């Protein structure tokens with residue numbers, strides 16, 4: 001029996017109702033749910049209540065949540081101010097066939113905190129945010145080609161589901177990666193409209209961008225790459241992209257769906273580098289479905305129905321809906337500079353404690369991350385891009401992920417995590433103690 005088999009046996013025994021629910025769910029929902037990002041084998045746990053940092057599943061197991069709905073819940077679950085704002089809004093109606101005043105305040109807060117935003121539009125997911133930002137720059141420039149980084153996830157739409165987690169043997173040269181369509185059903189032609197850059201590789205990115213500069217509608221980049229384990233861009237990499245796109249007159253899009261939690265003004269404030277367009281999601285909706293995109297007037301004004309014949313059509317039944325606006329405004333108002341300082345302190349403390357544990361037990365792994373974001377890496381390589389991330393030992397990852405579930409800790413199924421404003425130092429110590437027990441069980445002592 002491998003360490004993974006043992007962890008799975010313990011897990012299966014401790015979660016009988018989730019197992020049963022999964023079997024029932026799989027009759028009507030492929031794989032037992034509607035999001036592959038929260039699927040894991042042998043079955044996921046089904047949650048019945050969440051409070052602060054704690055999740056209770058249908059079997060009554062309580063776990064400390066280090067996922068926070070994929071980095072969304074920066075104030076933890078059911079923060080009283082957010083709950084009150086939602087109660088208040090639902091008493092006035094859940095959605096209207098006309099604009100709600102709360103969306104104005106929401107937009108004002110974001111435009112004030114993120115100076116690169118002249119205007120913003122709300123949608124219901126990060127996927128729609130990048131879809132619309134890409135559409136925006138294509139409309140603005142009259143060009144089609146987009147440059148993105150290998151290993152970057154920018155949402156679940158055809159234009160960008162390219163080279164997210166490509167098999168390395170199909171992905172070509174590390175310095176000049178081939179675009180790889182991620183799965184069947186995506187328009188194969190989408191790969192013709194994308195060029196792929198290696199993350200954090202300045203020389204390669206410069207050559208790739210310069211080689212097709214005349215055709216580029218945009219360069220899109222995540223300041224902190226979530227997919228490969230919350231890897232921060234080297235500041236000089238982002239600066240190169242900014243300088244190059246300025247020189248070549250190509251709009252630069254920051255996908256801040258995750259990285260907006262880095263600072264009050266997002267990762268662009270944290271790095272001091274300003275894009276032309278920004279995509280948002282997660283945190284800004286306070287736990288409800290959300291996305292947004294915004295930037296310079298000259299691009300965003302194309303969305304104004306009075307702009308003229310070249311305006312860009314944009315509808316969406318729930319765009320800017322008052323429930324999400326209420327939760328979003330309540331959350332953003334809680335996010336003072338002091339909260340961000342604490343988030344960063346706790347993130348750094350946790351990463352350091354994990355580093356110390358890895359060194360003490362001499363485990364072939366590492367930890368990546370920045371600000372409140374972190375991820376375990378099951379490789380001895382320094383993970384700075386997709387190719388180094390791809391050296392992760394998947395069996396060990398699953399062993400640790402399942403072991404942590406058995407120890408009352410929830411990470412994402414790729415062993416990424418984040419701290420919220422309501423995690424305490426005791427929660428961080430609990431995480432490290434749990435990780436220690438899991439690693440000892442796996443044979444590291």
Ligand SMILES: Cc1ncc(COP(=O)(O)O)c(C=O)c1O
Pocket residue numbers: 070124125126127128130153154155156222226255256257258281282290291
């Ligand atoms: C960087 C990034 N962009 C876009 C998205 C898509 O957001 P959503 O899941 O809300 O569609 C995600 C989701 O995790 C993301 O991490």
